[in-house]
Amino acid sequence: MIRKREMMIRSKVHTLSTVAFAIFLAASLGQAEAAKQPNILIVIADDLNKDSVGVYGNKDVKTPNIDRLASQGMRFNMAYTSTAMCAPTRQQMYTGLYPVRSGAYPNHSKVKPGTKSLVHYLKALGYRVGLSGKRHFGPPSSFPFEQVSRKVDSAAIREFVARDKKQPFCLLVTSNSPHVPWSAGDASQYAPGKLTIPPYWVDTP
Template sequence: MIRRHFLRMAGAAAATAAMPACLRSQEAAAQPVRKPNFLLIIADDLAACELGCYGGKNVRTPNIDKLAREGLRFTHAFASTSMCVPVRASLYTGLYPVRNTVTRNHVAARPGIKSVVHYLQALGYRVGLTGKVHAQPQSVFPFETVPGFEPNCTAQAADYTVDGIRAFMSRDPSQPFCLMVCSVLPHAPWTVGDESRFPADKLVLPPHWIDTPETRRAFAKYCAEVEALDRQVADVLRALDDVGRAL
């Protein structure tokens, strides 16, 4: 911060501190609270160690790395369990599996639980989801369905569009939104992306893996989907910039 900018900031802070408390409170009450928009991009079976921002050696992930560089990178996070549906239910409800009863895949949350949808809707938000849902029942997870991303467990091709995302985010600029973009990448059998970009004999395997030709071939396909995921992140963020609602 340059000196003259710092002095202006310091002067403004001093003037504010000198104001009568009642005057400051009246001015604060008169200022409308601008609610932030939320955009969550959720990967599927992604190991953080394969991302460049976490030291990955095999895949270039410039778009995800840029997010990590400009934002907050977790180093001590954990998942509530190692299965897809319970993790999503915990993320959406803020509850451990033992509390929301989603203790394994293909199990519904108990009725009456509130999710992020209910809490944000009560604050005036539109709450949408595009892609993989894996959260039941609909009464607990009443997301607005946004078209564009693959809703099933796996994708046979890299087909997706951000048109629905763009339409959702640009609708009614006076209303804040929360949008979950739930990719199915990466997920076995790893059919998306160009595995030829990852020569199997050049890949750096985790030290605890059994190093076989089959392992390396499968890992090359996985790396191709991680790369495809990074491109999806770029497209989603570009759509956010296009509609001008990155707040």
């Protein structure tokens, strides 16, 4: 049980600080000219353990694009969620509030009416704030994202990014992967016999 709980907590690592940094960055840009404001890209996976990508030390899983983004941006090594569940974690990230403060602490719950999120703060600084992919938060008034697409869509993302070069954007790309079913994807990319199996798995030889 302890091991499972640790894995659940670790699965949400790093995304929280990414958004916290975005909010901090937005606050620090209050006096900056719009032309100097950086674009912000936040990529969120669903039920991904932090060490399941190359940039955090995995030697088997192929994540070259994420690794490249991390090498060119900011990487967080000590970022945790206080509630390792989907909806509470997302709303904690977007608001900067502990779930017990926002009201979104059971899974599938929503924040209290009137709660503001990074959408409000960034829009006030002149940003377009979009989301491509999974939502799992509410109410809409607390998270008034521009819905770029209901599922992650490369064409829709490119259109959003290219729409207005003079206005800075914040884009959240929120994939459903690698959430169940775990049989999705191209299994031929990996040879089972060559994968490194964690020693705490029950079927480890």
